[in-house]
Amino acid sequence: xxxxxxxxxxxxxxxxxxxxxxxxxxxxxxxxxxxxxxxxxxxxxxxxxxxxxxxxxxxxxxxxxxxxxxxxxxxxxxxxxxxxxxxxxxxxxxxxxxxxxxxxxxxxxxxxxxxxxxxxxxxxxxxxxxxxxxxxxxxxxxxxxxxxxxxxxxxxxxxxxxxxxxxxxxxxxxxxxxxxxxxxxxxxxxxxxxxxxxxxxxxxxxxxxxxxxxxxxxxxxxxxxxxxxxxxxxxxxxxxxxxxxxxxxxxxxxxxxxxxxxxxxxxxxxxxxxxxxxxxxxxxxxxxxxxxxxxx
Amino acid sequence: xxxxxxxxxxxxxxxxxxxxxxxxxxxxxxxxxxxxxxxxxxxxxxxxxxxxxxxxxxxxxxxxxxxxxxxxxxxxxxxxxxxxxxxxxxxxxxxxxxxxxxxxxxxxxxxxxxxxxxxxxxxxxxxxxxxxxxxxxxxxxxxxxxxxxxxxxxxxxxxxxxxxxxxxxxxxxxxxxxxxxxxxxxxxxxxxxxxxxxxxxxxxxxxxxxxxxxxxxxxxxxxxxxxxxxxxxxxxxxxxxxxxxxxxxxxxxxxxxxxxxxxxxxxxxxxxxxxxxxxxxxxxxxxxxxxxxxxxxxxxxxxxxxxxxxxxxxxxxxxxxxxxxxxxxxxxxxxxx
Ligand SMILES: Nc1ncnc2c1ncn2[C@@H]1O[C@H](COP(=O)(O)OP(=O)(O)O)[C@@H](O)[C@H]1O
Ligand SMILES: Nc1ncnc2c1ncn2[C@@H]1O[C@H](COP(=O)(O)OP(=O)(O)O)[C@@H](O)[C@H]1O
Ligand SMILES: [Mg+2]
Ligand SMILES: [Mg+2]
Numbered sequence: 001x002x003x004x005x006x007x008x009x010x011x012x013x014x015x016x017x018x019x020x021x022x023x024x025x026x027x028x029x030x031x032x033x034x035x036x037x038x039x040x041x042x043x044x045x046x047x048x049x050x051x052x053x054x055x056x057x058x059x060x061x062x063x064x065x066x067x068x069x070x071x072x073x074x075x076x077x078x079x080x081x082x083x084x085x086x087x088x089x090x091x092x093x094x095x096x097x098x099x100x101x102x103x104x105x106x107x108x109x110x111x112x113x114x115x116x117x118x119x120x121x122x123x124x125x126x127x128x129x130x131x132x133x134x135x136x137x138x139x140x141x142x143x144x145x146x147x148x149x150x151x152x153x154x155x156x157x158x159x160x161x162x163x164x165x166x167x168x169x170x171x172x173x174x175x176x177x178x179x180x181x182x183x184x185x186x187x188x189x190x191x192x193x194x195x196x197x198x199x200x201x202x203x204x205x206x207x208x209x210x211x212x213x214x215x216x217x218x219x220x221x222x223x224x225x226x227x228x229x230x231x232x233x234x235x236x237x238x239x240x241x242x243x244x245x246x247x248x249x250x251x252x253x254x255x256x257x258x259x260x261x262x263x264x265x266x267x268x269x270x271x272x273x274x275x276x277x278x279x280x281x282x283x284x285x286x287x288x289x290x291x292x293x294x295x296x
Numbered sequence: 297x298x299x300x301x302x303x304x305x306x307x308x309x310x311x312x313x314x315x316x317x318x319x320x321x322x323x324x325x326x327x328x329x330x331x332x333x334x335x336x337x338x339x340x341x342x343x344x345x346x347x348x349x350x351x352x353x354x355x356x357x358x359x360x361x362x363x364x365x366x367x368x369x370x371x372x373x374x375x376x377x378x379x380x381x382x383x384x385x386x387x388x389x390x391x392x393x394x395x396x397x398x399x400x401x402x403x404x405x406x407x408x409x410x411x412x413x414x415x416x417x418x419x420x421x422x423x424x425x426x427x428x429x430x431x432x433x434x435x436x437x438x439x440x441x442x443x444x445x446x447x448x449x450x451x452x453x454x455x456x457x458x459x460x461x462x463x464x465x466x467x468x469x470x471x472x473x474x475x476x477x478x479x480x481x482x483x484x485x486x487x488x489x490x491x492x493x494x495x496x497x498x499x500x501x502x503x504x505x506x507x508x509x510x511x512x513x514x515x516x517x518x519x520x521x522x523x524x525x526x527x528x529x530x531x532x533x534x535x536x537x538x539x540x541x542x543x544x545x546x547x548x549x550x551x552x553x554x555x556x557x558x559x560x561x562x563x564x565x566x567x568x569x570x571x572x573x574x575x576x577x578x579x580x581x582x583x584x585x586x587x588x589x590x591x592x593x594x595x596x597x598x599x600x601x602x603x604x605x606x607x608x609x610x611x612x613x614x615x616x617x618x619x620x621x622x623x624x625x626x627x628x629x630x631x632x633x
Contacts, residue, residue, distance in 0.1 A: 223556075247557065
């Protein structure tokens with residue numbers, strides 16, 4: 001663990017993507033500062049919700065934490081080790097402890113692999129258990145996530161979005177990780193299925209002591225699972241705090257704009273929310289796009 | 297007379313796997329200038345309902361097997377393609393979830409808008425151009441005259457949806473059908489699109505059908521609400537009454553499953569879920585379609601025997617269920633988690 005007991009400690013993280021132009025030879029003409037100096041910590045067993053408009057840098061932050069993307073600069077300390085300095089072999093070992101669940105259960109599962117192969121793949125890659133033991137593990141994992149273990153020989157396309165997301169979660173759990181980055185795991189699902197998956201993630205956290213970095217653009221969903229909230233705007237965190245505080249008294253205008261945008265299933269609140277929305281809309285990405293068009 | 301009256305609509309798909317009863321009992325009326333929200337989970341028949349109204353269902357495999365779509369008293373299901381084309385151009389317009397499917401990426405925005413105007417309203421080139429600029433201004437696209445020469449890919453999703461909306465209102469339709477117009481967008485952009493639609497609806501005195509899977513969107517934008525489940529309209533009411541006193545067990549469950557942004561203890565509690573999944577529409581349950589998932593259906597009562605009909609429980613509040621909430625009053629709710 002790090003000195004202050006956090007499982008994950010991210011400091012001054014940046015990730016810049018080159019903007020390339022040119023016909024024959026790509027020339028770098030500038031950089032997108034997708035992540036631009038981000039710092040946060042997550043304690044063991046805690047959920048940090050990461051919210052922001054699309055393009056604000058949430059996924060890039062998640063990928064940099066897992067070292068799926070190499071950060072441009074900054075530090076990622078996980079279980080007391082500096083991930084950005086690890087060699088391939090050490091990193092491979094650390095990967096067992098951190099997994100990811102993606103938004104789109106359709107795109108993220110290999111359509112040519114059976115459910116059983118998908119879930120057992122991480123075990124095979126890390127050489128865990130015999131063939132037989134792995135089969136048992138897979139059955140157990142599927143049971144844990146509420147997916148019928150009889151269906152291990154079927155293919156992902158035979159299942160609905162919610163069922164596929166369960167397959168993705170079982171796979172993420174296979175190596176018994178400490179940290180799971182959930183990148184918009186319920187954004188593509190219908191409300192009732194979304195509720196089932198959120199409940200599942202909560203149960204798994206309680207039962208296995210999991211730590212989540214939970215990324216989503218829907219602030220209502222994020223609130224349902226997060227202890228603390230980090231709000232991201234254009235590559236930077238504009239506000240980090242306990243969920244109750246961020247939601248009841250947002251300090252940053254951008255946070256207020258995000259909150260005001262969420263539709264609330266209560267017709268009586270409509271009017272006041274629309275007024276608040278108008279007051280704060282100028283900080284959102286679309287306002288920037290409008291301003292750019294107006295300047296041409 | 298209501299502007300639009302949909303009566304006992306049944307639209308089926310005749311496929312190799314069998315007859316898909318995509319829309320199987322939808323009834324509603326829409327008055328001039330009002331907004332009806334149609335809400336339900338994916339696959340429940342919202343889009344097919346809209347396409348049936350517009351005469352845009354793919355035939356074959358689809359066919360309206362029963363029912364009427366009365367627009368200003370005229371049954372649209374009996375019109376030929378030419379007459380329908382005229383209705384679509386001038387009286388009813390539709391916008392879709394993904395603006396890129398309806399915007400041509402190879403044509404300038406100005407060209408796309410002026411084409412619509414010239415075809416449906418027989419405007420001259422200059423007049424159409426002038427009107428196109430006005431339309432872009434109406435949907436708050438800055439520097440509109442310069443924008444006519446832009447291609448759609450320049451824009452973000454929200455800005456493209458505004459261009460689509462400009463095209464849809466070009467002919468001053470009396471009815472605008474918006475099928476999940478904001479679903480693919482960020483919530484922040486969604487809010488702006490909904491506000492824009494509301495503004496235009498008022499300015500043009502249009503009626504609107506707003507299709508969504510999001511109860512929050514309905515609460516914000518609709519005057520009346522129709523809830524659909526497995527091809528059927530299961531509840532219909534004024535928006536306030538629906539949210540104050542939902543009657544159908546499915547509507548209640550849907551509202552219960554929704555996480556609330558202003559609820560303090562959601563982190564510690566579990567969300568309510570609906571057990572099971574919606575039925576296959578080739579072979580739906582014979583009596584009540586929600587029966588197998590309904591916490592109030594018991595085997596020895598009517599739920600598995602008799603198909604519930606839409607009935608008016610109180611003024612303006614219609615429900616298709618043998619166990620609406622107000623008739624269960626006093627009965628302890630044995631809702632499963
Ligand atoms: N591989 C990449 N190459 C270039 N730019 C990228 C790449 N990935 C993301 N970006 C850019 O970085 C910014 C942040 O993207 P992302 O992290 O995906 O945001 P979010 O997940 O919040 O929607 C965006 O401007 C995006 O276009
Ligand atoms: N071309 C088609 N062939 C067969 N079934 C279809 C076709 N289009 C839609 N359906 C079926 O009709 C039902 C209703 O679909 P739709 O109206 O698109 O749902 P929604 O818009 O509510 O998500 C679904 O069960 C779907 O599978
Ligand atoms: Mg993302
Ligand atoms: Mg649809």
